[in-house]
Amino acid sequence: MPRTRVKICGLTREEDVRAAVQAGADALGFVFYPPSPRHVTAAQAGALIAAMPPFVTAVALFVNATVEEVVAVAKVAPFTLLQFHGDESAAECAAIAAAVGRPFMRVFRMRADTSAADLLEYEHQYRAASPLFSSLLLDTYVDAYGGAGKVFDWSLIPKELAPRVVLSGGLSVSNATDAVASVRPYAVDISSGVEQQKGIKDARKIADFVNAVRAADATIESDNSHESSS
Numbered sequence: 472m473p474r475t476r477v478k479i480c481g482l483t484r485e486e487d488v489r490a491a492v493q494a495g496a497d498a499l500g501f502v503f504y505p506p507s508p509r510h511v512t513a514a515q516a517g518a519l520i521a522a523m524p525p526f527v528t529a530v531a532l533f534v535n536a537t538v539e540e541v542v543a544v545a546k547v548a549p550f551t552l553l554q555f556h557g558d559e560s561a562a563e564c565a566a567i568a569a570a571v572g573r574p575f576m577r578v579f580r581m582r583a584d585t586s587a588a589d590l591l592e593y594e595h596q597y598r599a600a601s602p603l604f605s606s607l608l609l610d611t612y613v614d615a616y617g618g619a620g621k622v623f624d625w626s627l628i629p630k631e632l633a634p635r636v637v638l639s640g641g642l643s644v645s646n647a648t649d650a651v652a653s654v655r656p657y658a659v660d661i662s663s664g665v666e667q668q669k670g671i672k673d674a675r676k677i678a679d680f681v682n683a684v685r686a687a688d689a690t691i692e693s694d695n696s697h698e699s700s701s
């Protein structure tokens with residue numbers, strides 16, 4: 472079983488970038504949404520990305536941005552993956568991704584009545600729209616755009632979709648084991664659960680979260696090897 476990838480989102484400071492890399496995060500997210508307390512400018516993100524080593528993915532999060540706005544950011548901040556976290560249609564995501572030549576994740580904001588069919592249809596729609604579609608990121612529906620720290624009902628995720636989704640929404644060190652063990656997602660994404668305050672990360676919480684995910688992976692691996700040898 473491949474290990475569960477970890478993305479830490481909403482970084483604004485170089486020391487937080489270093490802490491996340493040191494903890495073993497696979498991807499770091501930068502929020503280009505001016506109303507967010509985690510917002511960074513293209514120049515700030517450029518400096519933060521410059522502090523990242525190779526093989527750690529820099530993710531640029533946009534909410535209803537125009538092609539021109541994303542192109543302008545891409546010229547200054549060399550991100551590797553887009554995250555569309557607003558109301559962007561499949562055609563809009565495809566056009567922006569093509570303009571900057573980067574793959575993209577699309578958020579799906581989970582409601583209590585979201586069905587498996589809704590999710591699979593949504594994924595199909597975005598995949599069909601662009602070869603640059605990478606994956607769905609599942610977050611909790613709230614009356615705002617994200618980073619709200621709210622958990623949704625993970626049992627709504629169809630089993631066949633789980634291995635290719637990024638699970639987010641209210642994750643923390645206390646539910647990381649349960650999230651990995653019960654959903655088995657491709658990756659987990661966390662922002663508010665590893666913060667001291669909005670936009671200011673906590674190195675200890677980041678390390679504890681990454682370690683909890685790794686420990687959950689190790690338990691699954693060990694259970695699997697016991698099952699296959701018995």
Ligand SMILES: O=C(O)c1ccccc1NCC(=O)[C@H](O)[C@H](O)COP(=O)(O)O
Nearest residue numbers: 480507616617618620640641661662663
């Ligand atoms: O972080 C923000 O302020 C933000 C603003 C607008 C759209 C999305 C935003 N954040 C999304 C994320 O940080 C993550 O992708 C994810 O939803 C995790 O959030 P959290 O529940 O806080 O762990």
